[in-house]
Amino acid sequence: MIRGVTASPVTVLAGGVGGARFLQGVIDVVPPDRVVVIGNVGDDVEPHGLHVSPDLDTVLYTLTGWIDETQGWGVRGDTDRALERARELGADAWFWLGDLDIGLHLARTEALRRGEPLSAVTARLAERLGLPLRLIPATDDRLRTMIDTPDGEIEFQTYYVRHHHADRVTGIRFDGAELARPAPGVIEALRDAAAIVVAPSNPLISIAPILAVPDVRMLLASRSAPCVAVSPIVGGRALRGPAADMLESLGHEASPAGVAAIYAGLIDVLVIDERDADLAERVEAHGIRPVVADTIMRDAASRERLARAALDAAGAIA
Amino acid sequence: MIRGVTASPVTVLAGGVGGARFLQGVIDVVPPDRVVVIGNVGDDVEPHGLHVSPDLDTVLYTLTGWIDETQGWGVRGDTDRALERARELGADAWFWLGDLDIGLHLARTEALRRGEPLSAVTARLAERLGLPLRLIPATDDRLRTMIDTPDGEIEFQTYYVRHHHADRVTGIRFDGAELARPAPGVIEALRDAAAIVVAPSNPLISIAPILAVPDVRMLLASRSAPCVAVSPIVGGRALRGPAADMLESLGHEASPAGVAAIYAGLIDVLVIDERDADLAERVEAHGIRPVVADTIMRDAASRERLARAALDAAGAIA
Numbered sequence: 231m232i233r234g235v236t237a238s239p240v241t242v243l244a245g246g247v248g249g250a251r252f253l254q255g256v257i258d259v260v261p262p263d264r265v266v267v268i269g270n271v272g273d274d275v276e277p278h279g280l281h282v283s284p285d286l287d288t289v290l291y292t293l294t295g296w297i298d299e300t301q302g303w304g305v306r307g308d309t310d311r312a313l314e315r316a317r318e319l320g321a322d323a324w325f326w327l328g329d330l331d332i333g334l335h336l337a338r339t340e341a342l343r344r345g346e347p348l349s350a351v352t353a354r355l356a357e358r359l360g361l362p363l364r365l366i367p368a369t370d371d372r373l374r375t376m377i378d379t380p381d382g383e384i385e386f387q388t389y390y391v392r393h394h395h396a397d398r399v400t401g402i403r404f405d406g407a408e409l410a411r412p413a414p415g416v417i418e419a420l421r422d423a424a425a426i427v428v429a430p431s432n433p434l435i436s437i438a439p440i441l442a443v444p445d446v447r448m449l450l451a452s453r454s455a456p457c458v459a460v461s462p463i464v465g466g467r468a469l470r471g472p473a474a475d476m477l478e479s480l481g482h483e484a485s486p487a488g489v490a491a492i493y494a495g496l497i498d499v500l501v502i503d504e505r506d507a508d509l510a511e512r513v514e515a516h517g518i519r520p521v522v523a524d525t526i527m528r529d530a531a532s533r534e535r536l537a538r539a540a541l542d543a544a545g546a547i548a
Numbered sequence: 549m550i551r552g553v554t555a556s557p558v559t560v561l562a563g564g565v566g567g568a569r570f571l572q573g574v575i576d577v578v579p580p581d582r583v584v585v586i587g588n589v590g591d592d593v594e595p596h597g598l599h600v601s602p603d604l605d606t607v608l609y610t611l612t613g614w615i616d617e618t619q620g621w622g623v624r625g626d627t628d629r630a631l632e633r634a635r636e637l638g639a640d641a642w643f644w645l646g647d648l649d650i651g652l653h654l655a656r657t658e659a660l661r662r663g664e665p666l667s668a669v670t671a672r673l674a675e676r677l678g679l680p681l682r683l684i685p686a687t688d689d690r691l692r693t694m695i696d697t698p699d700g701e702i703e704f705q706t707y708y709v710r711h712h713h714a715d716r717v718t719g720i721r722f723d724g725a726e727l728a729r730p731a732p733g734v735i736e737a738l739r740d741a742a743a744i745v746v747a748p749s750n751p752l753i754s755i756a757p758i759l760a761v762p763d764v765r766m767l768l769a770s771r772s773a774p775c776v777a778v779s780p781i782v783g784g785r786a787l788r789g790p791a792a793d794m795l796e797s798l799g800h801e802a803s804p805a806g807v808a809a810i811y812a813g814l815i816d817v818l819v820i821d822e823r824d825a826d827l828a829e830r831v832e833a834h835g836i837r838p839v840v841a842d843t844i845m846r847d848a849a850s851r852e853r854l855a856r857a858a859l860d861a862a863g864a865i866a
Binding site for chain 2: 276277278279280281309311312313314315316317318319320321322323327329330332333334335336337339340341343354355358359
């Protein structure tokens with residue numbers, strides 16, 4: 231199945247729900263121990279003093295079977311005794327936290343407060359939960375996605391969860407990015423990769439915070455491995471979340487062509503959906519080879535097909 | 549029942565379990581809305597980033613019926629889903645936190661992180677839980693009890709919970725005390741009190757951190773109201789906790805006479821147990837009037853009797 235004898239990693243840049251579901255397909259196509267995920271930490275948040283890494287957690291929970299499939303986040307069947315109590319006691323608890331989920335945040339927060347880097351904590355949580363692949367946060371340094379709106383700049387989760395991503399987005403800034411260094415393992419995962427894949431995550435708020443780490447962007451721009459992205463925009467719409475509105479309000483086109491413009495210079499191939507096949511030439515105009523596929527992840531089979539299309543385009547599978 | 553027409557408060561300095569049980573007796577003797585409790589914050593701790601105020605919480609839970617009577621702390625019937633999960637994920641979770649209890653800590657931590665003072669948070673939690681009396685932390689400033697041991701100085705809860713108070717105590721220091729100011733309401737509660745009562749709490753780790761706030765000690769030394777303390781040492785032993793060993797290892801006598809020596813100049817009366825009646829003269833030698841009573845709090849009736857003895861000695865009841 232795997233081309234050659236190299237154990238070079240297949241490195242995936244991934245955000246939350248879409249990225250995690252895509253990864254389920256990836257590990258059906260390449261051995262999980264060959265997969266390294268560079269995860270987004272721009273949407274990390276500290277509700278009530280707990281350090282929550284929503285995108286890392288979604289990858290952790292999805293790939294270990296703990297995920298609440300309906301929501302796409304949180305732990306299946308979790309209770310909310312602590313949060314309900316906090317609310318009864320007057321807390322403005324707008325960020326949902328289940329009891330088991332709080333357990334994970336307690337473990338992470340304690341370790342971070344002891345001075346352990348996020349990447350080390352993440353590796354331990356991954357090992358304890360039985361994550362089959364390697365998950366590395368893009369950086370151990372503080373990097374936060376800030377959303378500019380007509381009413382001023384707000385933290386990402388305030389925009390996304392508290393305001394239900396209803397604000398018009400007039401700008402995005404990655405606070406701390408200039409000084410952020412890649413977490414241990416990130417440089418090797420990009421430099422030694424057999425293939426690099428950008429998951430079908432929101433380019434502006436899931437992938438851009440990863441690329442905002444200067445060394446990550448530099449390594450991707452000077453990559454030797456092929457880099458394939460999967461468009462999260464299909465038929466002018468995002469399959470989940472506010473990507474389409476956000477692209478438009480920031481002057482991009484809400485289409486695979488708009489995605490291609492954003493990733494120009496960083497990727498070789500863009501997998502676009504069949505219904506966007508007419509945009510192939512416009513993708514090509516950005517120096518990116520378009521690959522047309524069914525990109526809708528309905529079930530395990532379609533996730534695997536999409537992963538196979540992306541990895542095949544990257545030459546990572548025979 | 550109440551002497552005079554004044555609404556001057558009965559002000560009680562209290563620590564955790566013993567203090568809270570004594571307060572149950574106090575509100576059977578004087579109307580709860582006349583009672584102001586100045587609570588200990590020296591044993592506050594931040595496990596996993598959550599701000600826990602164990603002594604304040606024990607008063608909150610005990611006086612609102614939420615307390616786990618068997619343990620003397622925590623919420624009756626609480627589950628520990630979050631903490632168990634944290635442990636499964638490798639957290640060194642030595643400080644027990646139930647799920648409902650975590651809810652309270654989430655609410656407190658969130659408010660403190662917003663910049664709200666601990667006294668304001670405590671007042672809101674008290675109101676939501678239906679606390680019948682007024683509970684004020686001694687200070688809103690950071691004050692932490694540090695325990696010196698042959699192996700070095702450790703935080704109070706490390707000594708008390710993690711090490712099961714097994715270390716020999718060679719010194720006690722109240723970090724931050726020099727600069728700590730009384731929380732809003734504390735000065736009035738001491739200055740305008742009809743009576744001041746020091747609950748049967750550990751003098752060295754429950755009451756001393758309150759007295760370590762310079763203005764509190766000064767106000768108590770220059771009090772106009774009578775001040776009555778109840779000895780937590782009976783027959784040479786503490787009824788709960790490490791008070792007796794601690795008194796001895798710090799060169800005090802583990803007896804009401806030792807307690808009298810510590811409180812000399814700050815109290816007018818010491819309520820001592822019947823079985824310590826022979827020590828009355830030695831208490832008197834410190835300029836403190838001994839009052840002999842049954843000080844064992846077995847049940848509601850004995851708590852009320854003890855409170856009545858203390859308040860009667862203070863002239864706070866007819």
